[in-house]
Amino acid sequence: MRMNLHHLAIFHAIAETGSISAAAGRVHVSQPALSRELKDFEGRLGVVLFERLPRGMRLTEPGKVLHAYSARLFAVADSAQAAMRDFADARTGQLSIGASNTVGTYVLPRLVANFRSTFPQVGISLFVGNTEQVAQGVADLRFTLGFVEGPIRVEGIVAKEFSRDELVPVVAAQHPLAGRKRATPSDINGLPLLMREPGSGTRELITELLRQLNATAGSIVEFSNTEALKQAAIHGGGIAWLPGISVTRDLQDGSLVRLPIDSLAIERSFSIIRREGAYEVPAVDAFVGMIQTSSVCSTV
Structure with a gap:
């Protein structure tokens, strides 16, 4: 069965707006007609795409999967237009x-x-x-x-x-390594690290560097946002590698301290x-x- 793009557009509008009435306004179709089209679409697919709630519509698991595809499809269509x-x-x-x-x-x-x-x-x-x-x-x-x-x-x-930029290894001012004049990569073995999430280019570079230096990471806390990661470092959460462009003031005011281990810096x-x-x-x-x-x- 070939998927009907008109039905997919109706489904996408409901998924994006969360209601039949709002979706009807978006695609310029009456609410009864839109409900019939959705029911027909679900029948053709053999799955239920939404839970009908007193206030709005909620995607089922099959609906969530289809929404991921429809979002990509219509984003490409918008770019083409x-x-x-x-x-x-x-x-x-x-x-x-x-x-x-x-x-x-x-x-x-x-x-x-x-x-x-x-x-x-x-x-x-x-x-x-x-x-x-x-x-x-x-x-x-x-x-x-x-x-x-x-x-x-x-x-x-x-x-x-x-x-180009440098990833700077930093810790909070009160961290045990902050007062060192000299340290080696082995000094970070087993210490808590603050890292970006898997899929981050920054994390990939750091992971490869640690492998090359035979350094062993301790517990890792993951962040999907650089600013959140920086705040965790400032408050003593662990060792972090932060973009040089993002920590200039923090290094100047002493809220962060650069680790005295030149081999841990990364130019990218x-x-x-x-x-x-x-x-x-x-x-x-x-x-x-x-x-x-x-x-x-x-x-x-």
């Missing part, structure tokens, strides 16, 4: 950007603001996640452009370095990633050109 609308003029259009945590939090906001001052008619959406999520989103055409700080493991992606590249062979609308080229001629390298 934007590309067709915008490929004549850099002064208009839509940029859909994915960025890993450090670049998306500390680098791109300023650059996006600068770009918008020159091209105010260009709409920009920015997703911030980990390197794996961003690379997959570029490959799937959900993002027209990606910015990452770690190794790429997704096929069909081309990367170009645009800046920030890269622009695109889908190999993909057509780039003028707005994308203008944004990339601005980054390549900006002073980002001297501030990161």
